[in-house]
Amino acid sequence: xxxxxxxxxxxxxxxxxxxxxxxxxxxxxxxxxxxxxxxxxxxxxxxxxxxxxxxxxxxxxxxxxxxxxxxxxxxxxxxxxxxxxxxxxxxxxxxxxxxxxxxxxxxxxxxxxxxxxxxxxxxxxxxxxxxxxxxxxxxxxxxxxxxxxxxxxxxxxxxxxxxxxxxxxxxxxxxxxxxxxxxxxxxxxxxxxxxxxxxxxxxxxxxxxxxxxxxxxxxxxxxxxxxxxxxxxxxxxxxxxxxxxxxxxxxxxxxxxxxxxxxxxxxxxxxxxxxxxxxxxxxxxxxxxxxxxxxxxxxxxxxxxxxxxxxxxxxxxxxxxxxxxxxxxxxxxxxxxxxxxx
Numbered sequence: 001x002x003x004x005x006x007x008x009x010x011x012x013x014x015x016x017x018x019x020x021x022x023x024x025x026x027x028x029x030x031x032x033x034x035x036x037x038x039x040x041x042x043x044x045x046x047x048x049x050x051x052x053x054x055x056x057x058x059x060x061x062x063x064x065x066x067x068x069x070x071x072x073x074x075x076x077x078x079x080x081x082x083x084x085x086x087x088x089x090x091x092x093x094x095x096x097x098x099x100x101x102x103x104x105x106x107x108x109x110x111x112x113x114x115x116x117x118x119x120x121x122x123x124x125x126x127x128x129x130x131x132x133x134x135x136x137x138x139x140x141x142x143x144x145x146x147x148x149x150x151x152x153x154x155x156x157x158x159x160x161x162x163x164x165x166x167x168x169x170x171x172x173x174x175x176x177x178x179x180x181x182x183x184x185x186x187x188x189x190x191x192x193x194x195x196x197x198x199x200x201x202x203x204x205x206x207x208x209x210x211x212x213x214x215x216x217x218x219x220x221x222x223x224x225x226x227x228x229x230x231x232x233x234x235x236x237x238x239x240x241x242x243x244x245x246x247x248x249x250x251x252x253x254x255x256x257x258x259x260x261x262x263x264x265x266x267x268x269x270x271x272x273x274x275x276x277x278x279x280x281x282x283x284x285x286x287x288x289x290x291x292x293x294x295x296x297x298x299x300x301x302x303x304x305x306x307x308x309x310x311x312x313x314x315x316x317x318x319x320x321x322x323x324x325x326x327x328x329x330x331x332x333x334x335x336x337x338x339x340x341x342x
Contacts, residue, residue, distance in 0.1 A: 052208030059207025209340030
Protein backbone atom coordinates (compact mmCIF):
# COMPACT_ATOMS: atom_id res chain seq x y z
CA UNK A 1 0.00 0.00 0.00
CA UNK A 2 1.27 3.46 -0.87
CA UNK A 3 1.52 5.85 2.07
CA UNK A 4 0.65 9.45 1.17
CA UNK A 5 3.40 12.00 1.43
CA UNK A 6 2.38 13.10 4.93
CA UNK A 7 5.47 15.23 5.34
CA UNK A 8 3.87 17.64 2.90
CA UNK A 9 0.68 18.01 4.95
CA UNK A 10 -0.05 21.14 6.90
CA UNK A 11 -0.70 19.27 10.17
CA UNK A 12 -1.10 15.79 11.64
CA UNK A 13 -4.88 15.90 11.39
CA UNK A 14 -4.81 16.47 7.65
CA UNK A 15 -2.22 13.70 7.30
CA UNK A 16 -4.50 11.24 9.10
CA UNK A 17 -7.46 12.31 6.94
CA UNK A 18 -5.53 11.79 3.70
CA UNK A 19 -4.27 8.41 4.89
CA UNK A 20 -7.84 7.41 5.69
CA UNK A 21 -9.02 8.52 2.24
CA UNK A 22 -6.27 6.53 0.52
CA UNK A 23 -7.11 3.46 2.62
CA UNK A 24 -10.74 3.86 1.57
CA UNK A 25 -9.66 3.92 -2.07
CA UNK A 26 -7.64 0.73 -1.66
CA UNK A 27 -10.52 -1.03 0.07
CA UNK A 28 -12.88 0.06 -2.70
CA UNK A 29 -10.63 -1.64 -5.23
CA UNK A 30 -10.22 -4.77 -3.13
CA UNK A 31 -13.96 -5.15 -2.63
CA UNK A 32 -15.02 -4.20 -6.17
CA UNK A 33 -17.85 -6.46 -7.36
CA UNK A 34 -17.03 -9.06 -9.98
CA UNK A 35 -20.07 -8.19 -12.07
CA UNK A 36 -18.68 -4.93 -13.42
CA UNK A 37 -20.00 -5.63 -16.88
CA UNK A 38 -23.56 -5.72 -15.58
CA UNK A 39 -23.49 -2.93 -12.98
CA UNK A 40 -25.35 0.40 -12.94
CA UNK A 41 -25.38 3.18 -15.44
CA UNK A 42 -21.94 3.71 -17.03
CA UNK A 43 -22.64 7.45 -16.98
CA UNK A 44 -22.86 7.56 -13.18
CA UNK A 45 -19.92 9.49 -11.74
CA UNK A 46 -18.63 8.64 -8.24
CA UNK A 47 -17.66 11.32 -5.74
CA UNK A 48 -13.93 11.97 -5.76
CA UNK A 49 -12.13 10.38 -2.82
CA UNK A 50 -11.35 13.09 -0.24
CA UNK A 51 -14.11 15.33 -1.66
CA UNK A 52 -11.57 18.04 -2.51
CA UNK A 53 -10.62 18.81 1.10
CA UNK A 54 -7.19 20.23 1.90
CA UNK A 55 -4.83 22.28 -0.22
CA UNK A 56 -4.37 21.57 -3.91
CA UNK A 57 -1.45 19.25 -3.21
CA UNK A 58 -3.14 17.60 -0.23
CA UNK A 59 -6.30 16.86 -2.21
CA UNK A 60 -4.43 15.43 -5.20
CA UNK A 61 -3.19 12.13 -3.73
CA UNK A 62 -6.50 10.74 -2.40
CA UNK A 63 -8.36 11.90 -5.50
CA UNK A 64 -5.96 10.28 -7.95
CA UNK A 65 -5.33 7.11 -5.96
CA UNK A 66 -9.06 6.65 -5.51
CA UNK A 67 -9.75 7.09 -9.23
CA UNK A 68 -6.81 4.85 -10.08
CA UNK A 69 -8.01 1.98 -7.92
CA UNK A 70 -11.57 2.31 -9.16
CA UNK A 71 -10.28 2.03 -12.73
CA UNK A 72 -7.98 -0.90 -11.95
CA UNK A 73 -10.72 -2.72 -10.09
CA UNK A 74 -13.08 -2.52 -13.05
CA UNK A 75 -10.42 -3.28 -15.67
CA UNK A 76 -9.49 -6.43 -13.78
CA UNK A 77 -13.06 -7.71 -14.17
CA UNK A 78 -13.03 -7.33 -17.97
CA UNK A 79 -12.39 -10.59 -19.88
CA UNK A 80 -9.90 -10.60 -22.74
CA UNK A 81 -12.62 -11.71 -25.17
CA UNK A 82 -15.15 -9.03 -24.20
CA UNK A 83 -17.51 -7.96 -27.00
CA UNK A 84 -17.98 -4.38 -28.26
CA UNK A 85 -21.51 -4.36 -26.82
CA UNK A 86 -20.25 -5.49 -23.41
CA UNK A 87 -17.68 -2.70 -23.42
CA UNK A 88 -20.35 -0.19 -24.44
CA UNK A 89 -22.61 -1.35 -21.60
CA UNK A 90 -19.82 -1.46 -19.03
CA UNK A 91 -18.46 1.37 -16.89
CA UNK A 92 -14.71 0.70 -16.88
CA UNK A 93 -14.08 3.11 -19.77
CA UNK A 94 -15.90 5.80 -17.80
CA UNK A 95 -13.55 5.15 -14.86
CA UNK A 96 -10.57 5.61 -17.20
CA UNK A 97 -12.04 8.91 -18.41
CA UNK A 98 -12.53 10.13 -14.83
CA UNK A 99 -8.95 9.19 -14.01
CA UNK A 100 -7.62 11.08 -17.03
CA UNK A 101 -9.67 14.15 -16.13
CA UNK A 102 -8.43 14.12 -12.54
CA UNK A 103 -4.87 13.78 -13.80
CA UNK A 104 -5.39 16.96 -15.80
CA UNK A 105 -7.00 18.79 -12.89
CA UNK A 106 -4.17 17.85 -10.53
CA UNK A 107 -1.33 18.16 -13.04
CA UNK A 108 0.26 21.13 -11.26
CA UNK A 109 0.79 19.04 -8.10
CA UNK A 110 3.27 16.73 -9.88
CA UNK A 111 6.39 16.80 -12.06
CA UNK A 112 5.25 17.52 -15.60
CA UNK A 113 7.15 14.90 -17.63
CA UNK A 114 6.33 11.81 -15.53
CA UNK A 115 2.69 12.91 -15.33
CA UNK A 116 2.55 13.24 -19.11
CA UNK A 117 4.03 9.75 -19.55
CA UNK A 118 1.47 8.21 -17.20
CA UNK A 119 -1.33 10.19 -18.83
CA UNK A 120 -0.30 8.92 -22.28
CA UNK A 121 -0.86 5.34 -21.06
CA UNK A 122 -4.27 6.22 -19.65
CA UNK A 123 -5.23 8.16 -22.79
CA UNK A 124 -4.22 5.30 -25.09
CA UNK A 125 -6.34 2.89 -23.05
CA UNK A 126 -9.33 5.23 -23.24
CA UNK A 127 -9.05 5.80 -26.99
CA UNK A 128 -8.47 2.13 -27.90
CA UNK A 129 -11.41 1.07 -25.75
CA UNK A 130 -13.57 3.68 -27.45
CA UNK A 131 -12.54 2.50 -30.90
CA UNK A 132 -13.59 -1.04 -29.97
CA UNK A 133 -16.93 -0.19 -28.36
CA UNK A 134 -17.77 2.04 -31.34
CA UNK A 135 -18.20 -1.09 -33.43
CA UNK A 136 -21.40 -1.84 -31.54
CA UNK A 137 -22.65 1.68 -32.32
CA UNK A 138 -21.70 1.31 -35.99
CA UNK A 139 -23.55 -1.98 -36.34
CA UNK A 140 -26.72 -0.35 -35.01
CA UNK A 141 -26.38 2.88 -36.98
CA UNK A 142 -25.64 1.03 -40.23
CA UNK A 143 -27.99 -1.87 -39.54
CA UNK A 144 -25.28 -4.21 -40.77
CA UNK A 145 -22.76 -6.62 -39.23
CA UNK A 146 -19.15 -5.52 -38.79
CA UNK A 147 -16.39 -7.46 -40.51
CA UNK A 148 -15.09 -10.03 -37.96
CA UNK A 149 -11.51 -9.20 -38.95
CA UNK A 150 -12.10 -5.57 -37.96
CA UNK A 151 -13.60 -6.66 -34.64
CA UNK A 152 -10.64 -8.95 -33.94
CA UNK A 153 -8.11 -6.25 -34.85
CA UNK A 154 -9.70 -3.63 -32.62
CA UNK A 155 -10.05 -6.10 -29.75
CA UNK A 156 -6.33 -6.86 -30.02
CA UNK A 157 -5.53 -3.13 -30.05
CA UNK A 158 -7.67 -2.55 -26.97
CA UNK A 159 -6.13 -5.43 -25.03
CA UNK A 160 -2.66 -4.24 -26.00
CA UNK A 161 -3.45 -0.74 -24.75
CA UNK A 162 -4.95 -2.06 -21.50
CA UNK A 163 -2.02 -4.43 -20.92
CA UNK A 164 0.07 -1.61 -19.45
CA UNK A 165 -2.67 -0.66 -17.02
CA UNK A 166 -2.93 -4.32 -16.05
CA UNK A 167 0.82 -4.61 -15.44
CA UNK A 168 1.88 -4.85 -11.79
CA UNK A 169 5.07 -2.82 -12.20
CA UNK A 170 3.19 0.01 -13.90
CA UNK A 171 0.60 0.00 -11.13
CA UNK A 172 3.26 0.24 -8.45
CA UNK A 173 5.00 3.08 -10.25
CA UNK A 174 1.91 5.17 -10.84
CA UNK A 175 0.64 4.62 -7.29
CA UNK A 176 3.97 5.73 -5.88
CA UNK A 177 3.96 8.79 -8.12
CA UNK A 178 0.40 9.79 -7.25
CA UNK A 179 1.13 9.28 -3.55
CA UNK A 180 3.86 11.94 -3.55
CA UNK A 181 2.43 15.27 -4.70
CA UNK A 182 4.30 18.55 -4.40
CA UNK A 183 3.61 20.85 -1.48
CA UNK A 184 3.02 23.90 -3.70
CA UNK A 185 1.69 24.41 -7.22
CA UNK A 186 4.54 23.82 -9.65
CA UNK A 187 5.66 26.34 -12.22
CA UNK A 188 5.38 25.90 -15.99
CA UNK A 189 2.63 24.97 -18.41
CA UNK A 190 -0.11 22.47 -17.90
CA UNK A 191 -2.13 20.04 -19.98
CA UNK A 192 -4.38 21.30 -22.76
CA UNK A 193 -7.42 21.48 -20.49
CA UNK A 194 -5.70 24.06 -18.31
CA UNK A 195 -4.04 25.82 -21.25
CA UNK A 196 -7.35 26.77 -22.87
CA UNK A 197 -8.31 28.60 -19.67
CA UNK A 198 -5.23 30.83 -19.70
CA UNK A 199 -4.68 30.14 -16.02
CA UNK A 200 -3.11 27.61 -13.63
CA UNK A 201 -3.93 25.95 -10.32
CA UNK A 202 -3.79 28.22 -7.26
CA UNK A 203 -2.21 27.72 -3.84
CA UNK A 204 -4.89 29.84 -2.14
CA UNK A 205 -7.69 27.46 -3.16
CA UNK A 206 -8.40 23.99 -1.78
CA UNK A 207 -9.05 20.97 -3.98
CA UNK A 208 -12.70 21.82 -4.58
CA UNK A 209 -11.84 25.46 -5.20
CA UNK A 210 -9.29 24.52 -7.85
CA UNK A 211 -11.77 22.19 -9.55
CA UNK A 212 -14.29 25.06 -9.72
CA UNK A 213 -11.48 27.39 -10.85
CA UNK A 214 -10.63 25.04 -13.75
CA UNK A 215 -14.28 24.59 -14.69
CA UNK A 216 -14.85 28.33 -14.63
CA UNK A 217 -11.92 28.76 -17.00
CA UNK A 218 -13.27 26.14 -19.39
CA UNK A 219 -16.72 27.75 -19.29
CA UNK A 220 -15.10 31.12 -20.01
CA UNK A 221 -13.36 29.57 -23.00
CA UNK A 222 -16.67 28.17 -24.23
CA UNK A 223 -18.37 31.54 -23.76
CA UNK A 224 -15.89 33.05 -26.17
CA UNK A 225 -16.21 30.27 -28.74
CA UNK A 226 -18.81 29.32 -31.31
CA UNK A 227 -20.40 26.22 -29.82
CA UNK A 228 -21.54 24.99 -33.22
CA UNK A 229 -20.23 24.42 -36.74
CA UNK A 230 -21.75 24.93 -40.18
CA UNK A 231 -20.91 21.66 -41.94
CA UNK A 232 -20.53 18.49 -39.89
CA UNK A 233 -19.29 16.63 -42.98
CA UNK A 234 -16.22 18.85 -43.19
CA UNK A 235 -13.44 16.95 -41.34
CA UNK A 236 -11.99 20.05 -39.68
CA UNK A 237 -15.40 21.24 -38.51
CA UNK A 238 -16.27 17.76 -37.26
CA UNK A 239 -13.03 17.71 -35.24
CA UNK A 240 -13.87 21.12 -33.75
CA UNK A 241 -17.40 19.92 -32.94
CA UNK A 242 -15.97 16.88 -31.14
CA UNK A 243 -13.58 19.07 -29.14
CA UNK A 244 -16.39 21.41 -28.05
CA UNK A 245 -18.37 18.41 -26.81
CA UNK A 246 -15.33 17.11 -24.93
CA UNK A 247 -14.79 20.44 -23.15
CA UNK A 248 -18.46 20.68 -22.14
CA UNK A 249 -18.40 17.08 -20.92
CA UNK A 250 -15.35 17.79 -18.73
CA UNK A 251 -17.26 20.54 -16.95
CA UNK A 252 -20.23 18.23 -16.38
CA UNK A 253 -18.11 15.39 -14.97
CA UNK A 254 -16.09 17.59 -12.65
CA UNK A 255 -19.31 19.03 -11.24
CA UNK A 256 -20.55 15.54 -10.41
CA UNK A 257 -17.27 14.59 -8.71
CA UNK A 258 -17.21 17.36 -6.10
CA UNK A 259 -20.18 17.52 -3.70
CA UNK A 260 -20.10 21.27 -3.08
CA UNK A 261 -19.81 22.04 -6.80
CA UNK A 262 -22.61 19.60 -7.55
CA UNK A 263 -24.89 21.11 -4.92
CA UNK A 264 -24.39 24.63 -6.26
CA UNK A 265 -24.48 23.96 -10.01
CA UNK A 266 -26.97 21.12 -10.39
CA UNK A 267 -29.64 23.16 -12.18
CA UNK A 268 -27.16 24.82 -14.54
CA UNK A 269 -25.37 21.57 -15.32
CA UNK A 270 -28.49 19.77 -16.54
CA UNK A 271 -28.96 21.72 -19.80
CA UNK A 272 -25.21 21.50 -20.42
CA UNK A 273 -25.33 17.74 -19.92
CA UNK A 274 -28.32 17.52 -22.25
CA UNK A 275 -26.38 19.37 -24.94
CA UNK A 276 -23.42 17.03 -24.45
CA UNK A 277 -25.83 14.15 -25.10
CA UNK A 278 -27.21 15.81 -28.23
CA UNK A 279 -23.68 16.34 -29.56
CA UNK A 280 -22.86 12.74 -28.70
CA UNK A 281 -25.76 11.52 -30.85
CA UNK A 282 -24.34 13.52 -33.75
CA UNK A 283 -20.87 12.06 -33.30
CA UNK A 284 -22.19 8.49 -33.05
CA UNK A 285 -23.93 8.89 -36.40
CA UNK A 286 -21.01 10.77 -37.95
CA UNK A 287 -18.41 8.21 -36.84
CA UNK A 288 -20.61 5.44 -38.25
CA UNK A 289 -20.82 7.36 -41.52
CA UNK A 290 -17.02 7.74 -41.64
CA UNK A 291 -16.55 4.04 -40.88
CA UNK A 292 -18.98 3.05 -43.64
CA UNK A 293 -17.27 5.38 -46.09
CA UNK A 294 -13.84 3.94 -45.33
CA UNK A 295 -15.16 0.37 -45.43
CA UNK A 296 -16.92 0.71 -48.77
CA UNK A 297 -20.35 0.26 -47.19
CA UNK A 298 -23.55 2.04 -48.18
CA UNK A 299 -23.69 5.52 -46.60
CA UNK A 300 -26.95 6.95 -47.95
CA UNK A 301 -29.14 6.13 -44.95
CA UNK A 302 -26.60 7.02 -42.25
CA UNK A 303 -25.71 10.29 -43.98
CA UNK A 304 -29.34 11.36 -43.69
CA UNK A 305 -29.23 10.39 -40.01
CA UNK A 306 -26.08 12.47 -39.44
CA UNK A 307 -27.71 15.53 -40.97
CA UNK A 308 -30.92 15.03 -38.99
CA UNK A 309 -29.06 14.67 -35.67
CA UNK A 310 -26.81 17.62 -36.52
CA UNK A 311 -29.70 19.95 -37.33
CA UNK A 312 -31.45 18.99 -34.11
CA UNK A 313 -28.27 19.56 -32.09
CA UNK A 314 -27.76 22.99 -33.65
CA UNK A 315 -31.33 23.91 -32.76
CA UNK A 316 -30.74 22.82 -29.16
CA UNK A 317 -27.45 24.73 -29.14
CA UNK A 318 -29.21 27.94 -30.18
CA UNK A 319 -31.76 27.54 -27.39
CA UNK A 320 -28.94 26.82 -24.95
CA UNK A 321 -27.03 29.96 -25.95
CA UNK A 322 -30.14 32.14 -25.93
CA UNK A 323 -30.90 30.98 -22.37
CA UNK A 324 -27.43 32.11 -21.15
CA UNK A 325 -26.84 28.85 -19.31
CA UNK A 326 -23.06 29.26 -19.54
CA UNK A 327 -23.32 32.67 -17.88
CA UNK A 328 -25.27 31.12 -15.03
CA UNK A 329 -22.77 28.29 -14.76
CA UNK A 330 -19.84 30.70 -14.61
CA UNK A 331 -21.43 32.73 -11.80
CA UNK A 332 -22.16 29.61 -9.76
CA UNK A 333 -18.69 28.15 -10.28
CA UNK A 334 -17.04 31.42 -9.30
CA UNK A 335 -19.11 31.42 -6.13
CA UNK A 336 -17.92 27.92 -5.22
CA UNK A 337 -14.34 28.85 -6.07
CA UNK A 338 -14.37 31.95 -3.86
CA UNK A 339 -15.94 30.02 -0.98
CA UNK A 340 -13.04 27.55 -1.01
CA UNK A 341 -10.12 29.84 -0.31
CA UNK A 342 -7.92 28.74 2.55
